[in-house]
Amino acid sequence: MSAPVRIGAQHIAKHLKNAKGHDQILRKVTVVHLKDGYCHAEMNVSEEHTNSLGTLHGGLSATLVDNVSSWALMSHAGGEYPSVSVEMNMTYLKGAKIGEDIKIEANTLKVGKTLAFLEVFIKNKSSGDLLVKGAHTKFLLR
Amino acid sequence: MSAPVRIGAQHIAKHLKNAKGHDQILRKVTVVHLKDGYCHAEMNVSEEHTNSLGTLHGGLSATLVDNVSSWALMSHAGGEYPSVSVEMNMTYLKGAKIGEDIKIEANTLKVGKTLAFLEVFIKNKSSGDLLVKGAHTKFLLR
Amino acid sequence: MSAPVRIGAQHIAKHLKNAKGHDQILRKVTVVHLKDGYCHAEMNVSEEHTNSLGTLHGGLSATLVDNVSSWALMSHAGGEYPSVSVEMNMTYLKGAKIGEDIKIEANTLKVGKTLAFLEVFIKNKSSGDLLVKGAHTKFLLR
């Protein structure tokens, strides 16, 4: 019997390419690094990601927080199980415009018996300015 | 000089039909009632709204919370100004599967000088079960 | 073997009177109604509850949200188990001054197998103005 395989960046790339669910809106996301509970992804903001003010939509940011932290969790020892969201908290510090490159970083803070805790930072890639801070608590379906 | 026009359900329908930004993922949303800071919208969950477990995606729910509460705010006296998100908190109580009809209700709790506070409930339309509770704090760009 | 006894208002009054832990700061709280997952409590704001601006301290409000929702949960069928906090989110809409009577109301939104979800509203008792909105997610130690 083999141990569960932890996911890597190439799994995500393949998944996004073929996604038919809501994840298809992340098709322009590139996973740069994914290992041991940490995920670093990047995306160039384009029109499809924006709200009616022409800036990064808060719901798209939330989808980034949800997915990138879930990928981080799946790359963590003990986090290979399917999981569902319990809480997700978003703080919006600064907007992002079309053409900006953003960097999304997720860390696994703790994986317990039934709950996992993650945090996410979305930054402007060139300036390093913090745009969005996210927190995500998941329930593990062991 | 005329007073600012508060938006109504028909404005949203037209907006969603022509949306080129992230709002296009809400094209299957129908606004049933929108007046005086309250918005009631509905949607049938289909594959494009789901996560890899086949249930309503937490990021799509977040987009619903963001938009439906923003529409509620724009229909409120004193809320006609453009606004940006400051915080958005999501609590996920129960999942929703493909084919389920969901009801999204947003209330304006307070519109202050610079901040507005809103709450959102996403429910299963037939059973009334609470699926997602959202809170949204916005900054008014007066 | 007897069924677990759900707590009532008189249990809380006795508990607060004898509290040696942090709950002692709630000794001026009166539980008006406690039944079936709902708790209504009241308090007159005095100097010991205030911050350096002379208004209700956000940490005292958080303690009210924590305790009043936990009491509500303990009065719910299926909520008699000890529980610990997972998340608590506070939104501060308006301040309260010394001498104001405040009303704290907690509702149990859902009691699942391992998680319970509660919401709390702190209002000015006479005007009904919403001062603080709290959300509390607890883990049941069955």
Added chain:
Amino acid sequence: MSAPVRIGAQHIAKHLKNAKGHDQILRKVTVVHLKDGYCHAEMNVSEEHTNSLGTLHGGLSATLVDNVSSWALMSHAGGEYPSVSVEMNMTYLKGAKIGEDIKIEANTLKVGKTLAFLEVFIKNKSSGDLLVKGAHTKFLLR
């Protein structure tokens, strides 16, 4: 006319010693370092800080998050103004028992024109285990 004086650790020690409001419950807190938007404080958990399970009370943790982040903000260039809470989000990862030394660290993420964003980590001082993660958004009364 002199510039506003940013507070330091000694101001907090004096304030806590004489506090008559809710801050008096923090009289056992020591501020180790307070400068440029960062605050590091410590406390030994004693009975007065606990809940009915004998562990650190979630409301006391919330008061720590509220105050330590507010001190951090007051030590930041541009954060010397009085401010009030808008949002405070708490995530509880692990409990703390009587006798444990805890470390509270607050960082200022951003000070904008009207809003300031802070984050707080409460850890077990010896093991470094994360106990509580807090987020605090404040409104500046300029």
